[in-house]
Amino acid sequence: MNTHETPRGPVDSSRIPRYAGPATFARLPRLDEVGTTDVAVVGVPFDAGVSYRPGARFGGNAIREASRLLRPYNPAQDASPFALAQVADAGDIAANPFDIHEAVETIEAAADDLLGTGARLMTLGGDHTIALPLLRSVAKKHGPVALLHFDAHLDTWDTYFGAEYTHGTPFRRAVEEGILDTEALSHVGTRGPLYGRQDLTDDEKLGFGIVTSADVYRRGADEIADQLRQRIGDRPLYISIDIDCLDPAHAPGTGTPEAGGMTSRELLEILRGLASCHLVSADVVEVAPAYDHAEITSVAASHTAYELTTIMSRQIAQARKETDAK
Ligand SMILES: N=C(N)NCCCC(=O)O
Numbered sequence: 096m097n098t099h100e101t102p103r104g105p106v107d108s109s110r111i112p113r114y115a116g117p118a119t120f121a122r123l124p125r126l127d128e129v130g131t132t133d134v135a136v137v138g139v140p141f142d143a144g145v146s147y148r149p150g151a152r153f154g155g156n157a158i159r160e161a162s163r164l165l166r167p168y169n170p171a172q173d174a175s176p177f178a179l180a181q182v183a184d185a186g187d188i189a190a191n192p193f194d195i196h197e198a199v200e201t202i203e204a205a206a207d208d209l210l211g212t213g214a215r216l217m218t219l220g221g222d223h224t225i226a227l228p229l230l231r232s233v234a235k236k237h238g239p240v241a242l243l244h245f246d247a248h249l250d251t252w253d254t255y256f257g258a259e260y261t262h263g264t265p266f267r268r269a270v271e272e273g274i275l276d277t278e279a280l281s282h283v284g285t286r287g288p289l290y291g292r293q294d295l296t297d298d299e300k301l302g303f304g305i306v307t308s309a310d311v312y313r314r315g316a317d318e319i320a321d322q323l324r325q326r327i328g329d330r331p332l333y334i335s336i337d338i339d340c341l342d343p344a345h346a347p348g349t350g351t352p353e354a355g356g357m358t359s360r361e362l363l364e365i366l367r368g369l370a371s372c373h374l375v376s377a378d379v380v381e382v383a384p385a386y387d388h389a390e391i392t393s394v395a396a397s398h399t400a401y402e403l404t405t406i407m408s409r410q411i412a413q414a415r416k417e418t419d420a421k
């Protein structure tokens with residue numbers, strides 16, 4: 096977007112009922128309505144990589160539906176994200192549900208196209224497999240990135256049934272491929288049974304630090320955010336949020352739920368504490384609406400994407416201001 100254009104914002108819910116019309120994220124315009132965008136919200140309806148309950152292919156649209164109630168001013172970050180920068184809904188990436196290798200290639204190519212326009216990505220999954228092609232694409236643009244991975248699970252396992260691309264393995268593949276900055280990798284919200292102690296040893300060898308969900312509860316969101324911020328520094332950062340980082344009470348609609356998770360309040364507060372980090376793109380994955388109740392999970396996911404979008408658009412506006420001042 097050229098610096099003097101005013102971003103086109105969401106449909107005005109005081110004039111057109113927010114439950115009317117087709118759902119785009121936060122009732123924002125579609126990408127084809129605005130031409131180019133600073134932040135592209137893109138769906139990836141793909142869930143052929145799951146090890147347990149399927150259904151995350153419907154996650155993106157459930158998040159879009161739940162996001163109708165988002166409002167344009169975010170008091171927690173004192174910002175109007177959709178006025179500071181253009182945010183638009185780029186629709187869905189059509190990934191092959193019968194061929195996971197082809198799907199991974201398609202997702203990477205579609206992400207390349209969007210990032211190539213200068214946009215940052217706010218991806219709505221889909222299962223966690225999709226983080227790998229997204230990270231490949233982001234690393235082509237920024238080099239190896241810092242990763243903050245919110246999840247009950249490590250997702251650094253090696254293979255399932257011999258398959259290298261699954262929702263339990265994306266971050267091991269990403270480290271093997273050299274697309275992550277191994278000085279700045281953290282899991283947040285980790286908990287629950289593992290296959291063995293070796294899982295933790297392997298994960299540590301890959302370079303990850305772990306903040307368990309109990310750490311968040313004991314130490315509090317602010318202290319955790321401070322610690323994460325220090326580890327990340329000014330590196331380009333990718334945030335990947337598996338909604339199962341939340342307790343099943345806060346996110347029942349997911350494929351591999353684990354008891355003892357974070358609250359949605361803790362997750363949102365940690366994200367707000369990261370507002371100064373250089374967030375280049377993000378995803379929210381593993382929302383499986385068939386197991387949801389009263390949109391608990393998709394509402395939590397929509398607010399999560401809203402905080403991430405706010406961080407990105409504030410940074411874009413700040414960078415423009417600095418360029419304009421020169
Ligand atoms: N990425 C998610 N949600 N889950 C991974 C669980 C892998 C397993 O079944 O062991």
Ligand SMILES: [Zn+2]
Pocket residue numbers: 246247248337339340351381
């Ligand atoms: Zn998970």
Ligand SMILES: [Zn+2]
Pocket residue numbers: 223246248250262337381
């Ligand atoms: Zn995951």
